[in-house]
Amino acid sequence: QVQLVQSGAEVKKPGASVKVSCKVSGYTLTELSIHWVRQAPGKGLEWMGGFDPEDDETIYAQKFRGRVTMTEDTSTDTAYMELSSLRSEDTAVYYCATGGYYTTRFDYWGQGALVTVSS
Amino acid sequence: EIVLTQSPGTLSLSPGERATLSCRASQSVRSSYLAWYQQKPGQAPRLLIYGASSRATGIPDRFSGSGSGTDFTLTISRLEPEDFAVYYCQQYDNSPPGFTFGPGTKVDIK
Numbered sequence: 164q165v166q167l168v169q170s171g172a173e174v175k176k177p178g179a180s181v182k183v184s185c186k187v188s189g190y191t192l193t194e195l196s197i198h199w200v201r202q203a204p205g206k207g208l209e210w211m212g213g214f215d216p217e218d219d220e221t222i223y224a225q226k227f228r229g230r231v232t233m234t235e236d237t238s239t240d241t242a243y244m245e246l247s248s249l250r251s252e253d254t255a256v257y258y259c260a261t262g263g264y265y266t267t268r269f270d271y272w273g274q275g276a277l278v279t280v281s282s
Numbered sequence: 283e284i285v286l287t288q289s290p291g292t293l294s295l296s297p298g299e300r301a302t303l304s305c306r307a308s309q310s311v312r313s314s315y316l317a318w319y320q321q322k323p324g325q326a327p328r329l330l331i332y333g334a335s336s337r338a339t340g341i342p343d344r345f346s347g348s349g350s351g352t353d354f355t356l357t358i359s360r361l362e363p364e365d366f367a368v369y370y371c372q373q374y375d376n377s378p379p380g381f382t383f384g385p386g387t388k389v390d391i392k
Contacts, residue, residue, distance in 0.1 A: 207383060224380060267315045268332045268374070269327070270329050270332075270338065272326035
């Protein structure tokens with residue numbers, strides 16, 4: 164059984180960066196493709212990006228390209244999502260999610276990490 | 283990019299009633315790449331249906347999915363009190379690779 168445990172809530176000022184972590188257990192990170200999905204308050208789900216095993220690279224939604232970086236530390240089975248140049252519209256709950264290695268859906272989700280951007 | 287539209291935006295029903303939720307895609311979606319999720323307030327989404335019609339592990343059989351091409355449906359045969367929530371459809375596209383979610387349908391108590 165896959166478990167994803169995320170880091171805690173963060174408060175950031177506009178223009179700053181935030182880095183959210185996602186610790187994997189039950190499997191190793193190399194056996195999974197981790198993706199990131201965010202949800203602004205009262206809004207729907209928005210896919211940000213994740214690992215594409217077909218091309219062996221991380222892919223990003225066009226909206227976030229140039230501002231988001233997703234990395235992995237296989238020694239600790241932890242995935243990271245860093246979002247820079249934060250603005251108030253980035254206030255959201257950020258989830259990591261996976262459905263396995265070659266995934267077309269998300270069977271497992273982290274608990275979410277609230278990022279608040281406020282001056 | 284494939285855009286998903288869900289209708290209705292809100293569905294007001296009573297426990298025991300049947301719920302029919304629609305998800306329409308701007309282009310044809312491979313059925314194996316269409317999923318449905320349930321989300322309750324303060325919780326992460328939960329996978330209900332994958333491959334358009336297969337129930338995820340532990341999902342009661344009152345939930346069923348159907349459809350193909352650009353039109354997909356999630357049906358809840360008899361609403362239980364715990365089914366009042368928001369439901370999202372999601373598709374995966376491999377050219378270029380990426381995921382999109384629909385805007386959601388809220389099922390609330392009438």
